[in-house]
Amino acid sequence: MTAQDTGTIILPDLISTCPFKLECNQEYEIVSAETNAWLTAYGILYSESMTKYNLYWALIYPHASRTRLGNTCDAFTLFFLIDDLLDTSYGKGISDKTKQQLLKNTLDCFQPTGSFKPLTSFAEALRDWWQRMRYSATPHFQERFINSYRIGLETILSLLADKKTCQSVPNLGTYIRIRRKTSFGDIGLAFIEYIFDIVLPDECWSNEALQRLMNCVIDISAFANDIYSFNVEQIHDQYNLITVLMHDDSSLTIQQAMDRAGQMIIDRYNDFERIRREIPSWGKEIDTQVEKYINEATCIVSGNLHWRFEIPKYFGSQIEEVKRARCIKLLSPKTALRGSMIDRKNKEKI
Template identity: 50%
Template sequence: MFIYDHELDASAKDDISEEAKQQLFHNMCDSFQPAGSFKPLTTFASAFHDWWQRSLVSNTPTFRKRFKISFQDAIETSLRQATYKKDHQIIPDLKTYIDIRRGSVYGTLVLTLIQYSRGFDLPDECLAHETLKHITECMMDAGAWANDIYSFNNEQAEGHYNLVSVLMNANPSMSIQQAMDQAGQMVIDVYADFQRLRHELPSWGADIDSQVEKFVDGLGDMISGNLCWCFETERYFGSEREEVKRTRRIKLLPPKTTVQENILHSQKNAKTKYLHGSPVCRNCKGGHTATSTECSKYKEFQQKIQKTIDQYSSTSKVARTPAQNNNWNNLEEFPQLKSIDNINLIEKITEQIISAVEQATQRIFETLNKKFQTLANKLGFDIETDAEAELEETVRIKNNINKNLGQTSPRNELYETNNNQNETPGIGIKRKDISPNILSQKSKNLNTNHSL
């Protein structure tokens, strides 16, 4: 839709004739024609036609009917809006402007696309309900008014009017900042109306209510998505969009002309149809009618059209062959499974890989244990070997026997503290040194105890 809006802006700035503009917009409506029979005049028409052909696979007859009607309404509304501005060379009042602005945001088209993106078509009964209609109007107003606030700087520089200009025109004593504040408050108020109205919706049954809830969520996503997009694009704030988002301040561009000057200029051109009895072209101001093929603007526009056709249209269309259904009874259409020999070979290779990994892991553990043993000996720690562990288990059994006999285990005496012991500090651990005499005496007791 932003691309479509850009096409409208471009056509307005090019000041093409009304006849050419009608031809341009009608070409957009013809985008629904079957593939191969449509000749686009613009990039948008070509892209839209391609999208429509691809969407036919997934959309429904209800969507097609609604979308075609809403799309044509959007184009006709755009034409009516342009005609209104030309015929009414004044800034409208607020109520009139709001009605016109709602028609320029392609509301019904957006509503149809939201349903398509969510995968359902709401019944006509729901869409015609007053509460839901008011909710959709809130979405249109919130998006349009926020867009007017963001685009005011560019529009005032070009001498165009929007919501801010309408508010200032209604109250001449109002400054730009005051008009901005009032427009911002209008957006906040419509947000509140949106939230209030969604809780006042009636019930159409569990299934329809679920679809309506998703639809209203989609309307909210459109509101927030529009705000995010305005700061993603350089359309409104250029390269300073992040700074504007942070400070919420803009530097007004120097106006090329004012709204009043634009209105006076349009009124003057509207009254000037002939010069000294000769026709004056509205497009190039030449001495011929606006529909003449000798008009330089007309020739220039025809060249643009032909260039676009040559760039985006092709005489050769690649037709897609529809996929054929598989014959489930024909074994030749399905690949054969792997043979048993291949499966056995894979299993053998897998076993060899697992065995190699286990052996490598075992060697790594053995190397780490040796290094750990060496490091522990250097630091002064006593690390039990397998023999010591076995001896410890034997002594534990003897201790149990000695307890029953009321004796003291020599193994426990082996680790008792000597009265004249020397303590050697380790890394956070104190190791007790035992004199050789004590060790020899304990060994005798140990041997005696083993003889029991």
């Protein structure tokens, strides 16, 4: 009898196979309190004890200074809260049209000139954060951040606007290309530049090996999220990597698709180490910065994996059992709702 026959799934072991070590930023508690106070000033209710979004950034940027980590936590905790608010698992009372308006409003936050009218307290806070960043971040970072955010947002808006496309399961290659955009992984990588004052010439950023290396980081984080969130998403008819794999190969069970997705991540670990050796030299000064950038990118991988086991969003009341045995029970809609509750007070503010 297989695990799935008993209504359970064994998660792939992504942590012991990960070649990158885990660290946590020593400024986490101080920065977390400051971010919470900043959100409260805008009337945004947030509980770090429940979601631990600030912990996420402390794990993936363990070497950031207090100021740079604080600016990062402010923005990304907002992005997490907006994502929770509009996610179809939770935001059933919000129409797709309203979601489009609210998402577009966040992009308007980054316009350098002209009038800006925030539709929510989230957008108002995000505008405040961006004005702060315009004076502390390099023009190159600002350009990369806005471009990455715009591409990811436009992809999400396109899916919302096209119901047929949104509900149709794509093939694996198409899904990976879309997922690299909607995961906003490029933004997480761009913040390495900001946090550590890394300035590289265009020749580096356009290098094929470095681009493939960064895709490994984005894919690992996105695929891991899909593995860990599948149990909740499947009862809301949302597709992700597991669904796509089963759609591509109808003979796969859920467990087999999980195993295949896990192997895809392990393959990316190996790809990262191999591609890293293919990075060319641009001279000692630039090479030092490139090495710093790559080393910090590995923290994104390890921090992302461990953080998923620190919050109830993915495993609910099963979290301790999942940590111990990597075994999860397939949820019914009723139990999923209990195990995935978010702060509904934020939802009521729309």
